[in-house]
Amino acid sequence: MKVCLTCIEFFGDSIYGGFGRSTRFIGAELAKRGIEASVVVPRRAPDRPDFYELDGIKVYQFSPHRLDIAAALLRRIRADVYHSQDTSILTPLARFAVPRAAHILTFRDPMDRNDWNIEMAYAGMAPFGWRLYRWFITNPFNSWGVRSMDARYCAAEFLVPKTRLIYGLTDPPAFLASPVHMPAEIAKSEKPSVCFIGRWEGRKRVQLFFDLAQQHPDIDFVAVGGNRDKARDEVLRQRCYAISNLRLPGVLDQFTDPEWSRTLGSSWVLVNTSVREGLPTTFVEAAAHGTAILSHTDPDGFASRFGHCAVEGRLAEGLAWLLAEGRWKQRGDAGRSYVNAHFATDRAMDSHLQAYQSAIKIANARTR
Numbered sequence: 031m032k033v034c035l036t037c038i039e040f041f042g043d044s045i046y047g048g049f050g051r052s053t054r055f056i057g058a059e060l061a062k063r064g065i066e067a068s069v070v071v072p073r074r075a076p077d078r079p080d081f082y083e084l085d086g087i088k089v090y091q092f093s094p095h096r097l098d099i100a101a102a103l104l105r106r107i108r109a110d111v112y113h114s115q116d117t118s119i120l121t122p123l124a125r126f127a128v129p130r131a132a133h134i135l136t137f138r139d140p141m142d143r144n145d146w147n148i149e150m151a152y153a154g155m156a157p158f159g160w161r162l163y164r165w166f167i168t169n170p171f172n173s174w175g176v177r178s179m180d181a182r183y184c185a186a187e188f189l190v191p192k193t194r195l196i197y198g199l200t201d202p203p204a205f206l207a208s209p210v211h212m213p214a215e216i217a218k219s220e221k222p223s224v225c226f227i228g229r230w231e232g233r234k235r236v237q238l239f240f241d242l243a244q245q246h247p248d249i250d251f252v253a254v255g256g257n258r259d260k261a262r263d264e265v266l267r268q269r270c271y272a273i274s275n276l277r278l279p280g281v282l283d284q285f286t287d288p289e290w291s292r293t294l295g296s297s298w299v300l301v302n303t304s305v306r307e308g309l310p311t312t313f314v315e316a317a318a319h320g321t322a323i324l325s326h327t328d329p330d331g332f333a334s335r336f337g338h339c340a341v342e343g344r345l346a347e348g349l350a351w352l353l354a355e356g357r358w359k360q361r362g363d364a365g366r367s368y369v370n371a372h373f374a375t376d377r378a379m380d381s382h383l384q385a386y387q388s389a390i391k392i393a394n395a396r397t398r
Contacts, residue, residue, distance in 0.1 A: 032066040033057075033386060034109035036120035038166070040071045040089060046255070046281055047229070048311040049138055052185075052208045053115045054085065054285065059209060059379050061086025068107045070100065070120060072166075085285070094166065101127040111386045114179075116140070119166050122175025130397045132389035134181040136206055137193045139308030141168070148306050152233040173197060180392040181385060186309035186330045206385060208311060209378035210318050212370055216295045218320070222353055223250040225297040225321075227290075227312045228304075230257040230266055238303040240269065242345050243276040249349075252277040252293055284315075295319045298358045299337065299349065302327065314373050317365030322358040324348050336365030 035057055041050035053069055060067040067087045072094040082089050090107070092099045100120060104112070104127045112124040112131055116138040125133045141149065150160060176182070176197045183206035184190050190202050224243075230236040236253060243251035253276065257263035270276050282290040294300070300316035302325035307313075309329040313336075316323055323337030324345065333339040337358070340348035352358040371377075 032109040033060055033111045034068045034107045035113050036070050036124055037115040038118045039074060040069055049115050051311055055209055057087040058085035070103050104128055110390055117172050122171045125175050125178050132180050132393035134389045135179045136183045136185055137189050138185045140193050140196055142196055148233055180389040188330050206381055207373045207378040209375040210314050210373045212318050212374050216320050219296040223297045224299045224301055225293055226253040226301050228255050230255050233305040235303040239301055243273050245346055247275050250275055254279055254282050256281050294321055297321050299324050299352055314369055317369040320362040320366040322352055322362040336361050
């Protein structure tokens, strides 16, 4: 079997987001299982070649302005299955360019009008660049592609009704878990430790995490990540120099740097300060490490079940509640058990392979 994954980003290609992380993780696991895995993404890093191999995956890049080249790449790969990691112009382009193949889509963070308004309010992007990005993600051609898929899935349960409403789908998408690694051993720090992992920009509101650290000098805080704008990144770091209990290790590549897993594993609590979320991979990864979640958002009940869903502006109260009476450990242990049962690598990849086989049968019947 040959599988081609499409996405708006690829982890490590100047972008360290959840979509690209899942794309790379799934592709690498497919390669380990002897399946020829390819990825097609718009170019985000000028220092990467048009084609390279990483973790057993064949990665193809194209200019976002050259959809003709993207279509040619999709045809050249000749995959049995084209799997879109959320919607983009590549979703319908693959369906149009290689109609006889099987085509499936996993919704990761489908956005309605309110979501787009939030993104625009916090993005800090020039209007033209914002319109171009939005067109790449959602346009009439994309809507056609979504409705013409052989199978549709959601990476979180709460997204199922949302996607039906956005795209007018008759049949509800099924749930398809994103695979995560379950560490065999976890070494929690002796004193309370709290972490943030993510982008330092837009709706993520990392400054709220910095404020939380300043309010709790007796707790260790670590903020993994950074801002892609170097000037803005430096401003944020300078603001934190006086916060002695806050460590800023920068961006950590979870695929190559063991410090990423050690940081998440030693932490008692993962804090998410975002205005809105799909189901962040950091939530699932935190739970896999037995780390409780403190967040204003509660996708699939991850925060309320495996940590605490805080009222806006009351993160400090939520943190105090989690740390009292060992609640962080009880919630973290419950999250680890849940993730092991539903998101562990082998289980989730088996579900992906079953989805591919099912889609191939549907495509064969469709094109017969």
